[in-house]
Structure formats: C-alpha cells, structure tokens
Amino acid sequence: MRAEVIKTDAVIIGGGPCGLFAIFELGLLDIKCHVIDILDRAGGQCTELYPEKPIYDIPALPIVSGQELTDRLMEQARPFDAQFHYNQMVTELEKRGDNEFVVKTDAGTELHAKIVVIAAGGGSFQPKKPPMPGIDAFEGTSVFYSVRKMDMFRGKDILIVGGGDSALDWTLNLQPLANSMTLLHRRDDFRAAPDSVNKMRELVAAGKMDLKIGQVTELKGDNGQLTGVAAKGKEGEFDVACNTMLPFFGLTMKLGPVADWGLNLNENLITVDTEKFETSVPGIFAIGDINTYPGKLKLILSGFHEAALMSQQAFRYINPGERLLFQYTTSSSSLQKKLGVA
Amino acid sequence: MAKITFIEFSGTAHEVDASNGMSVMESAVKNMVPGIDADCGGACACATCHVYVEPDWLEAVGERNEMEEDMLDFAFDVRDNSRLSCQIKVSDALDGLVVKVPEKQF
Known part of the structure; x- marks a missing residue:
C-alpha cells in the first residue's frame, strides 16, 4: 500500500x-x-x-x-x-x-x-557492527542489528550480545518466543534500566534463559547459517550454541x-x-x-x-x-x- | 609535559609530546595518530578512543571511572588494560607512557 x-x-x-x-x-x-x-x-x-x-x-x-x-x-x-x-x-x-x-x-x-x-x-x-571475523556472511540470515518483526525470531536459539537497554529490552521481549535465549555481556554489570536487569535475572533464576559473561571471539557456521559462537570470559573460553545473534553495541x-x-x-x-x-x-x-x-x-x-x-x-x-x-x-x-x- | 608513545596495530610507533592537563586522546588527535577516532570529541560518549595501556603503566594511569566502564561496553575486544584515552589526563607522572591502539575502533 x-x-x-x-x-x-x-x-x-x-x-x-x-x-x-x-x-x-x-x-x-x-x-x-x-x-x-x-x-x-x-x-x-x-x-x-x-x-x-x-x-x-x-x-x-x-x-x-x-x-x-x-x-x-x-x-x-x-x-x-x-x-x-x-x-x-x-x-x-x-x-x-x-x-x-x-x-x-x-x-x-x-x-x-x-x-x-x-x-x-x-x-x-x-547500529554498530562489531568487527567479528566473518560477520558479514551471516548478516540478514543469522545476524541482525535490529528487530523489525518479532515473529521472525519465533522458535530460534537466540544469542543477544550487549548490556544496554536495547540488549535487555529485546532479551525480555524475545525470550517468550525463542526456543532458547542467551544474553552475553562482557561484565556482570549492566547499563540498562535496573528494572529490566532484575527481570532478566529472574528469568535466569527460573531457568528460562542463560546469562554468560564474556566477549565473542569467533562465529561458527557456514552458508550464512550460524550454529554458535566461541567466547572468552574471565574463567576461560566457552561456546554458546545459537542460530540467531543480535549484537547491540550502540549506534x-x-x-x-x-x-x-x-x-x-x-x-x-x-x-x-x-x-x-x-x-x-x-x-x-x-x-x-x-x-x-x-x-x-x-x-x-x-x-x-x-x-x-x-x-x-x-x-x-x-x-x-x-x-x-x-x-x-x-x-x-x-x-x-x-x-x-x- | 609527558612523552607518550602510541603503537598502532601494525606495530608502527608514534611518539608525541603531551601537555599536562590535556587528555591522552587529545594528544593523539593533535598529532594525527592513526587509529584514535574520537568521534564524540572527548565527551566519553563513543568508545572510539579505546587503547590498551602497557602493563607497566597501569598503576600510574589509574582505574577506569564508572562512566568509562559503561562506555567500554561499546568497544570491541575489551581487556583488563583497556582504557578510553579521553579519560586519561596527562601529567608528569605519565612521561614515557606507552599505549597500544586496537586493530579497529568501531
């Protein structure tokens, strides 16, 4: 129209x-x-x-x-x-x-x-695009910098990266739709509104989502289809399985x-x-x-x-x-x- | 006065003279050191003046402030020695300071 x-x-x-x-x-x-x-x-x-x-x-x-x-x-x-x-x-x-x-x-x-x-x-x-090697190949298929239609994310294994309001808001909004939800942030301290942070922590406590502390080092997958990421935190390296990633690093x-x-x-x-x-x-x-x-x-x-x-x-x-x-x-x-x- | 050395990701070093009171970021921009973008002009609002402080200098440079800690969330590959160079004030105590510039400010 x-x-x-x-x-x-x-x-x-x-x-x-x-x-x-x-x-x-x-x-x-x-x-x-x-x-x-x-x-x-x-x-x-x-x-x-x-x-x-x-x-x-x-x-x-x-x-x-x-x-x-x-x-x-x-x-x-x-x-x-x-x-x-x-x-x-x-x-x-x-x-x-x-x-x-x-x-x-x-x-x-x-x-x-x-x-x-x-x-x-x-x-x-x-939106800022984090300089993760190979990220271009996943953009638009597995990696998104904004959410235009929430329904696109239904049933996905979602990884959200960041600690501000966008990261927390979308974590809370998409969690009920997602098959699995992980929030990854570089420190266990968030800039986002305290209320959203509390809600996120409640979901983690209830086993409805994961919170990981660290930074992405590698994207895994091919043909534009993400299968997971490797990340590094204070206690060493770990993997997060996901087929969709939403990085929120500001504008x-x-x-x-x-x-x-x-x-x-x-x-x-x-x-x-x-x-x-x-x-x-x-x-x-x-x-x-x-x-x-x-x-x-x-x-x-x-x-x-x-x-x-x-x-x-x-x-x-x-x-x-x-x-x-x-x-x-x-x-x-x-x-x-x-x-x-x- | 302090001499500050910026080492680019490629390894190229730039030694600059910095006056007391200015920020390490300003000394870089004034001397056109590549890799210090400083998009916001020093308002601690962008994280594009990210540097890695050489371990020997961490104590002299001091701790991150809270606003800077928040802003570092917007930087990539943040390490224990990451600082925003707009938040480090030059003084005699920093004469000889060496910082590394990340591969990319983003």
Missing part, C-alpha cells in the same frame, strides 16, 4: 539542533516544514550521544544539557507546527522539474517540497544515502557557499555538521547562523519576485503574531 504524497514548502532532513532551529527561522518567513529523522525522537547527537552531558558554548546558556537544549529548541519551534517523521531514513532525493524536489524514505513516505534542507549532522545513526554515524544524491562533497561533507549555505544543486541547502566551507567550525552555534541565512534564500525560491523585509522579533508585530505572542 502506498501512502499519499505529502506536499510541503520545505523538507528538513535531520531533527538535531540545527534542523530544529531551521524550523524556527523558516517559520518566521512563513515556510512550512516537514522534518525526517532516523531516530525515534528529536535532538540528533545531543539526545542520542550525550543527553545528560553539559554543553557550555551555546550563547546565553552558560550550561545546558543536550536534552534540555533539544527541549528548548522544540519549544521555540512549536508555533510553526512542523510535522515530524521519525524512525525513517531518507533514501532518495531528486529534483523534478524547476521547482520541486521529491524526497523518499525507507518507510515509504514520499514528500514533494520546494526546497530541501540537509541538516543531517554526521549522517544517519546506524554509529554513517553518511549513508547522502553520498548518492549528486551533491558536491569534500571528504564526506557537503560543500556550500557561505552566503546561502546552498549545495551544488540550487534549492538544496546543507547546514550544521554535515556541510563544509572555508573556515567551517562544527559548532551548534555556527549551524544556527547557517539556518538563518539559508532561510533568506529559501524564501526567495518559494516566493519568487517577492521582496523580503528584514524584521526583528523584538519589534515586528507580524513576527510576533506568527510566534503567538502578539
């Missing part, structure tokens, strides 16, 4: 701090936005990598956590009612005709926009499909000018950590500036021939009306 095409002014790829501030800057110019992000919430690296760590170089906020910065940017962008599409990766970006871009995601969403803003930071967050950033969109790149960054922050394709902009230009600093505050200047050019594309009046939020009653404060 194909979803209906969404028509909008602007598509912002990436819901990190720069993407969120772009909603605000474009919004002041009456440009409506849809935001697409591969994660399940806004904030990008700020909420994924360091939600609780303080940031000290946001102007006027001497100290702010990644989560709080995100919350505040969301609040600032709220009057403009952007639509968010989470858990989706943009796979295709194509110019169609003079004034339209077609954006497609891996979840089947299709958007048609007048301009596109790439605010994708370090690229898309993707890493990969440039991903951005490289395929025909934009000029320099060392995996999108080259832009410093007046409009436009890419080599007119109408496609790039702001924040993903762009590069002489003197570029990968700072959140630089991305904010880039969002403001980008928006000026975006306005010209969306309202050809119309004069853009520069206004301040402190004094313009029309801007204040848009912000809902007038």
Whole structure:
C-alpha cells in the first residue's frame, strides 16, 4: 500500500539542533516544514550521544544539557507546527522539474517540497557492527542489528550480545518466543534500566534463559547459517550454541544515502557557499555538521547562523519576485503574531 | 609535559609530546595518530578512543571511572588494560607512557 504524497514548502532532513532551529527561522518567513529523522525522537547527537552531558558554548546558556537544549529548541519551534517523521531514513532525493524536489524514505513516505534542507549532522545513526571475523556472511540470515518483526525470531536459539537497554529490552521481549535465549555481556554489570536487569535475572533464576559473561571471539557456521559462537570470559573460553545473534553495541554515524544524491562533497561533507549555505544543486541547502566551507567550525552555534541565512534564500525560491523585509522579533508585530505572542 | 608513545596495530610507533592537563586522546588527535577516532570529541560518549595501556603503566594511569566502564561496553575486544584515552589526563607522572591502539575502533 502506498501512502499519499505529502506536499510541503520545505523538507528538513535531520531533527538535531540545527534542523530544529531551521524550523524556527523558516517559520518566521512563513515556510512550512516537514522534518525526517532516523531516530525515534528529536535532538540528533545531543539526545542520542550525550543527553545528560553539559554543553557550555551555546550563547546565553552558560550550561545546558543536550536534552534540555533539544527541549528548548522544540519549544521555540512549536508555533510553526512542523510535522515530524521519525524512525525513517531518507533514501532518495531528486529534483523534478524547476521547482520541486521529491524526497523518499525507507518507510515509504514520499514528500514533494520546494526546497530541501540537509541538516543531517554526521549522517544517519546506524547500529554498530562489531568487527567479528566473518560477520558479514551471516548478516540478514543469522545476524541482525535490529528487530523489525518479532515473529521472525519465533522458535530460534537466540544469542543477544550487549548490556544496554536495547540488549535487555529485546532479551525480555524475545525470550517468550525463542526456543532458547542467551544474553552475553562482557561484565556482570549492566547499563540498562535496573528494572529490566532484575527481570532478566529472574528469568535466569527460573531457568528460562542463560546469562554468560564474556566477549565473542569467533562465529561458527557456514552458508550464512550460524550454529554458535566461541567466547572468552574471565574463567576461560566457552561456546554458546545459537542460530540467531543480535549484537547491540550502540549506534554509529554513517553518511549513508547522502553520498548518492549528486551533491558536491569534500571528504564526506557537503560543500556550500557561505552566503546561502546552498549545495551544488540550487534549492538544496546543507547546514550544521554535515556541510563544509572555508573556515567551517562544527559548532551548534555556527549551524544556527547557517539556518538563518539559508532561510533568506529559501524564501526567495518559494516566493519568487517577492521582496523580503528584514524584521526583528523584538519589534515586528507580524513576527510576533506568527510566534503567538502578539 | 609527558612523552607518550602510541603503537598502532601494525606495530608502527608514534611518539608525541603531551601537555599536562590535556587528555591522552587529545594528544593523539593533535598529532594525527592513526587509529584514535574520537568521534564524540572527548565527551566519553563513543568508545572510539579505546587503547590498551602497557602493563607497566597501569598503576600510574589509574582505574577506569564508572562512566568509562559503561562506555567500554561499546568497544570491541575489551581487556583488563583497556582504557578510553579521553579519560586519561596527562601529567608528569605519565612521561614515557606507552599505549597500544586496537586493530579497529568501531
């Protein structure tokens, strides 16, 4: 079933701090936005990598956590009612005709926009693939980095590797379906929520699953079919029999499909000018950590500036021939009306 | 000031001068030592500055902190002498420190 095409002014790829501030800057110019992000919430690296760590170089906020910065940017962008599409990766970006871009995601969403803003930071967050020798041969048949359909794992002998929330959540969720379940972690201490850890320990005590402490050293099996792994722990080496393995080692950033969109790149960054922050394709902009230009600093505050200047050019594309009046939020009653404060 | 030697997986050694107060990771990045990726820039949020401290230096370098212990879950082939180099502060006491870089930060 194909979803209906969404028509909008602007598509912002990436819901990190720069993407969120772009909603605000474009919004002041009456440009409506849809935001697409591969994660399940806004904030990008700020909420994924360091939600609780303080940031000290946001102007006027001497100290702010990644989560709080995100919350505040969301609040600032709220009057403009952007639509968010989470858990989706943009796979295709194509110019169609003079004034339209077609954006497609891996979840089947299709958007048609007048301009596109790439605010994708370090690229898309993707599961880390542990460098176990020969793992590639098992991917997609015996080794999985995420769970799309739980039913796929029914009746399997599952090995889950890791000690965070993903590892523990999937251990608990898949255990009732599995033929056998083993959790393998490098230490008998878990980052995951204590409640999940307790539940897991109860299952182990009840003999419904195994917990092993150690690290995988070798994958066994052939023709893409895993039969077990060899592991090493404090007390020596041991084997775990399994036909399915789910390693959860967190996320890493990969440039991903951005490289395929025909934009000029320099060392995996999108080259832009410093007046409009436009890419080599007119109408496609790039702001924040993903762009590069002489003197570029990968700072959140630089991305904010880039969002403001980008928006000026975006306005010209969306309202050809119309004069853009520069206004301040402190004094313009029309801007204040848009912000809902007038 | 301390001289720190990073030994790549291939065996190539890089000796760098590090100032007191900076992290061992920063001294590597500043001197473009290959194999120290430091994706997160030193926030102890990524485990891509993983090193193995030579056994003679373990005591001088000290113990892992709790946040670092958590982050090491994201590293591969963690050993007793594994540390995240962003969490080791350079001081005179570390002059001559030798660390090995894993085959791959992942």
